Amino acid sequence: MKLNIGVLAGDGIGPEIVAQAQKAIDAVAAKFNHEVVYTPALVGATAIDQVGDPYPEETHEICMKSDAVLFGAIGDPKFDNDPKAKVRPEQGLLAMRKKLGLYANIRPVTTFPSLLEKSPLRLDIVEGADLVVVRELTGGIYFGDKGRSEDLTKAFDNCVYTKEEIERILKLAFSYAEKRDKRLTVVDKANVLATSRLWREIAQAMEPEYKDIEVDYMFVDNAAMQLIQWPKKFDVMVTENMFGDIISDEASVITGSLGLLPSASVGVHTSVFEPIHGSYPQAAGKDIANPVATILSAAMLLESLDLLEEAKAIREAVNKSLEAGVVTEDISKEKAYKTSEVGDWIAKEI
Amino acid sequence: MKLNIGVLAGDGIGPEIVAQAQKAIDAVAAKFNHEVVYTPALVGATAIDQVGDPYPEETHEICMKSDAVLFGAIGDPKFDNDPKAKVRPEQGLLAMRKKLGLYANIRPVTTFPSLLEKSPLRLDIVEGADLVVVRELTGGIYFGDKGRSEDLTKAFDNCVYTKEEIERILKLAFSYAEKRDKRLTVVDKANVLATSRLWREIAQAMEPEYKDIEVDYMFVDNAAMQLIQWPKKFDVMVTENMFGDIISDEASVITGSLGLLPSASVGVHTSVFEPIHGSYPQAAGKDIANPVATILSAAMLLESLDLLEEAKAIREAVNKSLEAGVVTEDISKEKAYKTSEVGDWIAKEI
Numbered sequence: 262m263k264l265n266i267g268v269l270a271g272d273g274i275g276p277e278i279v280a281q282a283q284k285a286i287d288a289v290a291a292k293f294n295h296e297v298v299y300t301p302a303l304v305g306a307t308a309i310d311q312v313g314d315p316y317p318e319e320t321h322e323i324c325m326k327s328d329a330v331l332f333g334a335i336g337d338p339k340f341d342n343d344p345k346a347k348v349r350p351e352q353g354l355l356a357m358r359k360k361l362g363l364y365a366n367i368r369p370v371t372t373f374p375s376l377l378e379k380s381p382l383r384l385d386i387v388e389g390a391d392l393v394v395v396r397e398l399t400g401g402i403y404f405g406d407k408g409r410s411e412d413l414t415k416a417f418d419n420c421v422y423t424k425e426e427i428e429r430i431l432k433l434a435f436s437y438a439e440k441r442d443k444r445l446t447v448v449d450k451a452n453v454l455a456t457s458r459l460w461r462e463i464a465q466a467m468e469p470e471y472k473d474i475e476v477d478y479m480f481v482d483n484a485a486m487q488l489i490q491w492p493k494k495f496d497v498m499v500t501e502n503m504f505g506d507i508i509s510d511e512a513s514v515i516t517g518s519l520g521l522l523p524s525a526s527v528g529v530h531t532s533v534f535e536p537i538h539g540s541y542p543q544a545a546g547k548d549i550a551n552p553v554a555t556i557l558s559a560a561m562l563l564e565s566l567d568l569l570e571e572a573k574a575i576r577e578a579v580n581k582s583l584e585a586g587v588v589t590e591d592i593s594k595e596k597a598y599k600t601s602e603v604g605d606w607i608a609k610e611i
Numbered sequence: 612m613k614l615n616i617g618v619l620a621g622d623g624i625g626p627e628i629v630a631q632a633q634k635a636i637d638a639v640a641a642k643f644n645h646e647v648v649y650t651p652a653l654v655g656a657t658a659i660d661q662v663g664d665p666y667p668e669e670t671h672e673i674c675m676k677s678d679a680v681l682f683g684a685i686g687d688p689k690f691d692n693d694p695k696a697k698v699r700p701e702q703g704l705l706a707m708r709k710k711l712g713l714y715a716n717i718r719p720v721t722t723f724p725s726l727l728e729k730s731p732l733r734l735d736i737v738e739g740a741d742l743v744v745v746r747e748l749t750g751g752i753y754f755g756d757k758g759r760s761e762d763l764t765k766a767f768d769n770c771v772y773t774k775e776e777i778e779r780i781l782k783l784a785f786s787y788a789e790k791r792d793k794r795l796t797v798v799d800k801a802n803v804l805a806t807s808r809l810w811r812e813i814a815q816a817m818e819p820e821y822k823d824i825e826v827d828y829m830f831v832d833n834a835a836m837q838l839i840q841w842p843k844k845f846d847v848m849v850t851e852n853m854f855g856d857i858i859s860d861e862a863s864v865i866t867g868s869l870g871l872l873p874s875a876s877v878g879v880h881t882s883v884f885e886p887i888h889g890s891y892p893q894a895a896g897k898d899i900a901n902p903v904a905t906i907l908s909a910a911m912l913l914e915s916l917d918l919l920e921e922a923k924a925i926r927e928a929v930n931k932s933l934e935a936g937v938v939t940e941d942i943s944k945e946k947a948y949k950t951s952e953v954g955d956w957i958a959k960e961i
């Protein structure tokens with residue numbers, strides 16, 4: 262099989278960690294006899310610096326032509342705390358989501374036994390937690406009308422959802438639940454919001470199509486509590502864009518494996534795979550960043566192209582690297598390997 | 612001094628726990644020579660059942676005439692998971708907030724040494740955490756225009772904030788920070804929302820008036836993570852209504868003292884004091900619910916009327932009851948006291 266992969270390394274540690282994921286994909290390609298063509302493209306602060314646009318048209322075209330996109334990270338401190346800057350890296354992210362129709366962000370949250378001590382939660386609470394947050398990514402308050410009154414003393418953001426948008430993401434969430442433990446939690450604020458009531462109505466109407474799935478409905482404030490109190494009670498959680506932003510980040514810190522978690526943004530035109538952590542600018546260029554989240558994102562990428570054995574080979578190699586203690590300094594202070602060493606070790610193991 | 616206190620006991624365990632708080636207030640009144648007049652009024656499911664309205668006009672008038680309102684809890688399982696029910700208890704809550712102008716919800720989150728083992732977080736992470744969440748309560752997406760398109764396939768909720776609303780709550784948050792550790796975290800989503808950008812602009816403009824306060828700005832997704840990872844790093848957090856709903860509930864579970872935490876809703880006309888926990892219908896009438904959160908809400912009530920010594924007397928008695936193990940079954944399984952016994956003990960101690 263021939264794979265066309267767009268490579269958007271982005272800012273900070275992006276290029277270093279993406280390079281390790283490419284090593285893993287190359288190793289898999291060699292083993293399973295695939296041909297891989299990588300097409301690099303600019304995104305984020307790097308793209309602003311070079312061409313004045315955080316998601317240039319050329320990058321968009323490369324993504325559109327790719328079977329899948331491997332993404333690093335974006336963000337540069339020079340844009341921080343400056344919400345009034347004319348062009349910001351995040352705008353590139355939002356433009357990419359909209360233009361590629363990346364309607365669902367999927368974040369599996371798993372525990373790694375060797376990392377459990379890094380969890381801020383008590384061992385008995387978090388051990389064995391295994392859940393997926395499915396976040397709607399191209400609708401809601403992120404993309405509704407927004408602005409200021411003429412005298413600038415009043416601001417507004419409109420949250421809008423259509424039946425199609427809601428059905429599409431719920432369908433995906435149901436399908437994840439079917440492949441997993443068959444439990445789906447719909448997170449909303451139906452006691453207050455009209456959009457949430459539409460979400461809930463549609464989910465309730467879809468339930469009969471998925472008789473084997475146990476569906477429950479939870480208000481977002483309650484979900485934010487229960488995620489910490491009983492993370493093991495969740496299997497698949499699905500929610501709208503803004504709640505998903507909060508809930509998926511909250512979920513990502515409970516297991517202590519923040520630096521190791523991958524994500525997929527499923528799109529209409531193509532899909533994008535990236536670690537959930539940021540561009541970690543302080544570490545850029547130092548060959549110390551943890552590449553595992555990006556390597557596991559590559560596994561999700563392969564899985565999305567139905568290369569299940571290939572994805573499994575990557576995951577197994579990653580697990581072995583953790584067991585063997587071939588890890589970066591964020592995981593082991595005593596014996597820390599470099600980013601590139603971890604990447605090489607995993608590629609070789611594959 | 613003569614105190615007029617509106618008493619809205621509400622549903623479930625509401626009446627039982629409010630009765631214990633009244634005992635504490637009575638004990639304080641006897642000790643410090645105050646006269647207290649309580650005026651009971653209907654609210655919540657109880658009010659729907661009796662007069663068809665969760666926040667009847669008569670109740671509103673009683674609140675308007677009170678120096679402060681002591682509130683129990685609302686909610687009844689028969690309204691659960693039925694967002695389409697015509698009248699729901701929560702509507703009473705929202706109506707009360709709007710009509711009394713309860714613009715700020717204040718939630719102090721503290722740790723009780725004897726309860727730390729109940730925290731889902733590791734001891735070293737949570738020990739000593741002491742923060743206050745200040746949530747805007749009468750604006751934003753809760754009270755903006757909302758509805759459906761004619762064909763019902765599209766729903767919207769508008770989030771609106773005015774300069775006055777934002778300034779008012781920020782002023783209150785700054786004043787809390789001044790009385791505490793002089794650190795204020797403004798939680799927003801200024802990288803996406805126009806309303807958040809207005810919040811941030813106004814906060815930045817107010818900073819020079821509060822030179823001794825260290826202000827920082829944090830995106831809500833990041834705040835949701837850091838609350839779990841480093842709860843001790845926060846002193847006062849301030850945020851808009853919807854984010855505050857999520858963040859304050861999240862904050863309330865990290866210390867393990869959920870059942871003990873009080874809250875104040877500060878209003879233009881009067882203020883309302885209530886435990887943050889719910890109506891716990893399964894325990895209603897059993898004399899087993901923990902009255903401490905409500906008793907501590909009474910302490911906040913007295914404080915709001917500048918009765919600082921009186922508030923302190925309640926707090927000290929509560930601490931002694933915890934040290935002495937005079938606690939309800941949620942805290943000690945071995946030797947559990949009844950709700951009314953704990954209330955009597957604390958009143959006597961005062």
Ligand SMILES: CC(C)[C@H](C(=O)O)[C@@H](O)C(=O)O
Pocket residue numbers: 351354355506802803832
């Ligand atoms: C950078 C920001 C716009 C973005 C979001 O809010 O979606 C980020 O927090 C994320 O979750 O990917």
Ligand SMILES: CC(C)[C@H](C(=O)O)[C@@H](O)C(=O)O
Pocket residue numbers: 452453482701704705856
């Ligand atoms: C019941 C509901 C409307 C309410 C809210 O969202 O404000 C509750 O969650 C709260 O925080 O007091």
